[in-house]
Amino acid sequence: MKAWLRLHGMAFGATLARLARTPFATLLNVLVIGIALALPAGAYALLVNLQQAARGISGDPELSVFMALDAKKDEVAAIGPRLKAEALVARVDFKPREAALDELKKNPAMGDVLVALNQNPLPDAYVVRLSVNDGDALEKLAAGIRSWPKVETVQIDSAWVRRVAAAIDLGRMGVLVLAGLLSFALLAVTFNTIRLQILTQREEIEVSKLLGATDSTIRRPFYYYGALLGLLGGGAAGLIVYAALQFMNRGVAEFSKLYASDFRLEFLPAGDLGAILAFAAILGWMGAWLSVTRHLREFEPH
Amino acid sequence: MQAPAKEKSGAMIEFSAVHKRYPGGYEALKNVSFSVAEGELVFLLGHSGAGKSTLLKLIPVIERVNSGIVMVGGQNVSKMRSSAIPFLRRNVGQIFQDQKLLYDRSVFDNVMLPLNVTGVHPRDGARRARAALDKVGLLPREKANPIALSGGEQQRLAIARAIVNRPSILIADEPTANLDANYAAEIIDLFAAFSQVGVTALIATHDANAVARASAKVKTRTIELRAGELVAGAVNGDAA
Numbered sequence: 215m216k217a218w219l220r221l222h223g224m225a226f227g228a229t230l231a232r233l234a235r236t237p238f239a240t241l242l243n244v245l246v247i248g249i250a251l252a253l254p255a256g257a258y259a260l261l262v263n264l265q266q267a268a269r270g271i272s273g274d275p276e277l278s279v280f281m282a283l284d285a286k287k288d289e290v291a292a293i294g295p296r297l298k299a300e301a302l303v304a305r306v307d308f309k310p311r312e313a314a315l316d317e318l319k320k321n322p323a324m325g326d327v328l329v330a331l332n333q334n335p336l337p338d339a340y341v342v343r344l345s346v347n348d349g350d351a352l353e354k355l356a357a358g359i360r361s362w363p364k365v366e367t368v369q370i371d372s373a374w375v376r377r378v379a380a381a382i383d384l385g386r387m388g389v390l391v392l393a394g395l396l397s398f399a400l401l402a403v404t405f406n407t408i409r410l411q412i413l414t415q416r417e418e419i420e421v422s423k424l425l426g427a428t429d430s431t432i433r434r435p436f437y438y439y440g441a442l443l444g445l446l447g448g449g450a451a452g453l454i455v456y457a458a459l460q461f462m463n464r465g466v467a468e469f470s471k472l473y474a475s476d477f478r479l480e481f482l483p484a485g486d487l488g489a490i491l492a493f494a495a496i497l498g499w500m501g502a503w504l505s506v507t508r509h510l511r512e513f514e515p516h
Numbered sequence: 517m518q519a520p521a522k523e524k525s526g527a528m529i530e531f532s533a534v535h536k537r538y539p540g541g542y543e544a545l546k547n548v549s550f551s552v553a554e555g556e557l558v559f560l561l562g563h564s565g566a567g568k569s570t571l572l573k574l575i576p577v578i579e580r581v582n583s584g585i586v587m588v589g590g591q592n593v594s595k596m597r598s599s600a601i602p603f604l605r606r607n608v609g610q611i612f613q614d615q616k617l618l619y620d621r622s623v624f625d626n627v628m629l630p631l632n633v634t635g636v637h638p639r640d641g642a643r644r645a646r647a648a649l650d651k652v653g654l655l656p657r658e659k660a661n662p663i664a665l666s667g668g669e670q671q672r673l674a675i676a677r678a679i680v681n682r683p684s685i686l687i688a689d690e691p692t693a694n695l696d697a698n699y700a701a702e703i704i705d706l707f708a709a710f711s712q713v714g715v716t717a718l719i720a721t722h723d724a725n726a727v728a729r730a731s732a733k734v735k736t737r738t739i740e741l742r743a744g745e746l747v748a749g750a751v752n753g754d755a756a
Contacts, residue, residue: 216635220637420616421629422629423602424605424610425610425630426602428599428633431633
């Protein structure tokens with residue numbers, strides 16, 4: 215067990231030394247991987263920010279409950295307490311039809327139209343604020359209210375938020391596709407780098423095998439190399455995304471000011487950044503595994 | 517050196533009716549049978565192409581037999597699983613005709629290589645590597661690059677690397693080829709010294725002087741290959 219751990223330690227040390235021995239090549243490889251990963255990581259960071267912004271703008275979702283024009287005063291009044299009794303309802307505001315008409319009359323464009331009418335065409339209405347933003351629960355509640363007596367129409371006012379959420383979901387899928395495609399770039403870079411390493415170390419590998427090195431001993435440093443290259447590339451991607459967001463924040467700050475907001479683009483949460491680093495390290499390891507499996511087979515002695 | 521594995525016959529190396537044919541049909545070994553006892557120094561004679569190198573390659577399973585049995589330290593290596601071969605090789609010190617030194621690292625690092633691949637602690641490894649270098653007289657040159665060594669020194673370095681893992685068996689393929697008489701004598705003296713401490717050694721050579729020098733110091737035996745067939749054997753030295 216001690217010897218096994220020592221072999222791992224030696225392989226890791228040798229890998230670090232190998233990376234340090236060729237700093238320029240290492241830097242270039244890390245940059246290529248970093249840029250490839252920065253694209254999906256950056257797009258993901260923007261989506262996370264957009265999602266946060268959408269949440270901030272939407273506030274609490276609302277329902278507008280319009281009563282039938284022939285509803286009597288007591289029938290309208292009975293709806294208010296029923297609405298308040300619903301579990302998802304946070305607040306209920308009643309808007310009488312007369313008040314709605316008065317508001318409409320203040321609009322100069324509507325003045326002539328309303329004069330021509332014999333009676334108030336607007337219904338009594340309730341504006342209902344809800345405590346949750348769950349689309350299915352909202353639909354279910356609205357459907358229930360529609361079946362109440364003298365309720366003509368129920369309108370979900372936060373539908374646009376759901377459209378934004380759907381767009382974000384679509385964007386997320388796009389990011390996944392992009393990440394999948396660019397993962398191949400990382401695999402290819404690692405595969406090729408390890409291939410070159412194997413070729414330059416061909417003699418050492420052959421001699422080591424003759425002297426009693428196991429396949430695992432031969433392969434291990436390359437696995438570490440691939441994983442470290444991926445990890446460093448993931449770190450570079452993080453730095454690139456961070457720098458890009460900071461740069462974009464200058465423009466975002468100006469834009470936000472116009473809407474009296476202090477909105478800023480935030481960097482990725484620590485958990486997401488950790489996942490990107492782990493993903494990059496695993497991809498690097500996979501690239502190394504593919505390369506080592508493909509190329510060491512050609513070596514003598516077996 | 518490590519304690520050799522024991523087997524019923526007492527032989528450290530045993531070939532029984534071994535045939536080796538290379539792809540293309542060239543028959544390198546034909547029905548070869550012999551054995552080497554523990555601590556024996558055996559010279560394998562024969563002209564170029566006689567099959568000496570092929571025979572040596574069968575011992576650490578660099579090549580596999582087509583038929584017959586090769587026993588090494590009591591193990592049948594003819595059908596050994598690939599995963600077990602590295603562990604066999606650690607117990608067989610090999611000195612190659614082309615030495616197979618690594619010229620991108622120092623003399624010391626070359627000797628450390630077999631220890632590194634087996635996971636020996638670096639401190640212990642360094643001590644053993646220096647002891648091996650000392651034994652072949654190369655300790656003062658431990659920091660040199662092998663390219664800066666003479667032919668004889670390079671051969672001695674290859675021997676140091678072969679013995680650093682304390683193998684119970686040493687095999688050497690033409691260890692005195694391309695060396696002048698003085699260097700060749702140094703190398704043969706080393707093998708004689710290893711034999712005196714119980715190491716089993718099988719040396720392929722066509723250098724009669726090397727055999728004579730070793731036989732003057734220790735008991736040796738010669739076996740001869742001709743066109744892949746074992747044709748003769750003799751005991752030399754103090755037991756002859």
